Amino acid sequence: MNWILLFEQFLNGFQLGILLFLLAAGLTLVFGIMDLINLAHGSLYMMGAYFMATFVGWTDSFMLAALLTLPACLLLGVVVEVVTLRRLYDRDHLDQVLATFGLILFFDEFVRLIWGPAGLDVPLPDFLETSFEILPGVPYPTYRLAIILTGLLIALFLYILVTKTRIGMRIRAGASNREMIGALGINIQMLFTLVFGLGAVLAGFAGLMAAPIFTVEIGMGANILILAFVVIVIGGIGSIRGAFIASLVVGIIDTIGRSFLPDLLDLFLDEVAASTAAPAISSMMTYILMAVILTFRPQGLFPPRGA
């Protein structure tokens, strides 16, 4: 086995895990606090990527476009929350699934109308399109490294925000007892909008960082959203720590599985069978992992307290 390749794939998996974490953190916060399943979270990710593509076209600057994309995502998130989701907090999960499914249909079609059915590419600026020698003789793309570092910083920021600040205290209080903090005179509606906006910014951020690596296309949100669901189910719904760990595990297993499973299967099966089975099995691996974990821990690895 090629150790350098393994290490590179490990980093790639780590980087996918970081993107997943940005999505999963928003999902799990929104679920933990508002008790809302938001299928349209993937649409916010997609919109982040499309905003990014547009702003890069306008400003011709990657950083400036990124700075424009984040407030745009915040605004979009707040609008979505105020217009539709606010009405769904006290509904059952089925209603929430349906309504946010409606949002997905809307956003997908909206994107098709505005940007057209073809995918877009976001070019990287020169200073990020280099590679960095992480180990002697092992270059790794700077941009991917930047994603990993930014993601880790955001995770740290979230950790401090949730555990050390007043807002974070309210968020945690909201997660454990909504009525109570309302009774204590906290404006819950404001808090909910804020949390949703935060989730939208995180999703948009994941989208804008993913834009140069993946093609910006319709439906890009749905695929990663389902992976993010797997992540929060494995991690325990409502737990940011669980989301962080599960994101990295899923990202790494998925990436390494895809690149090494064919070789691994070659050891046991003949070449034809291995090359047929490998793509099918590797795309199923994360789901198998989830099934195994849920069989032993139906509440995920870090079940929320009080649940």
Place this chain on the structure above:
Amino acid sequence: MTLSLRTIVPAAVLVLLGLVPVIAGAIDEPFYIDLFSRMLILAIGASSLNLLLGYGGMVSFGHAVYLGIGAYVVGIFSFHSVEDGIEWMASGYVQIPAALIASAVFGLIIGAISLRTRGVYFIMITLAFAQMVYFLGVGIEYYGADDGLTLYGRSEFGDWLDLNESSTLYYVCFVALLLTLFVSYKLINSRFGIAIRSIKSNERRTRAIGIPSYRYRLTCFVIAATICGFAGALLANRTDFVSPDMMHWTRSGDLIIMVVLGGMGTLFGPLLGTVGFLLVEEILSSYTEYWQLFFGPLLILIVIFGKGGIDGLIQALANLVERKPKAAAQSRDGA
């Protein structure tokens, strides 16, 4: 019991559906047979999902998987019957039972794991399993992967039943739908059905009176999967084609929409919902290519304002009709 509007409307819809081939023949628009046979098949799928959603309180977000499995069994059997010359595999008498068994087995495995979880976990895990089977379909090059598999021929039932005749296929679907409705009716009013409904309204109490809820729910899950697999086998015959797209997660979403749109937990709700959904799709998409731009918000409005779906609407109408004479009488008395 007098005939209520809630019985008359579905009965009328069924009669109209039964007449579709005749009408389509009369106005020389065979296209309609195709459109409506899809409606019948999806109504079977939606009815099976209703057993879970409406009666069992199990929000499965991966029900389209069984459509895909049923369809793939037919597709794969047809493939081998020609490619490997195994004649018996072309027979519908083999294909249909195989499709039922395959979807029951998948239902058993997926259900056994998923039903250990509750609430949102259940929604997401059924979704994830569906996605897993979807990727399995996408991954298997041998059976066409992404591009799917074109059927070499429809299921063969001998000379008396030729599915290549589009109106014959249509009536097969129609009878299958009637059968599904009948089985659902029998099921939900049986002891088993009462137990399932009781688990939905209060699982702890149901367990306390000695009903093993897990086993009951799992049985219900497998039954629903099997019926949906049957619909899938019909769907493969109707489209002459199977592809992973049939079990894409948005298809599962569509099935949920049909059930909720028609009225969850009512016998005819899924049928009405399917008819409504496909008609709205057909009408909106004839006006604009971007029909989902309108359908999405419409769905949100239905969720927020429309409780009880079409069935609830009919009920409200019926109440209005019944109350009117009374109201009139009252106002006369008052005057």
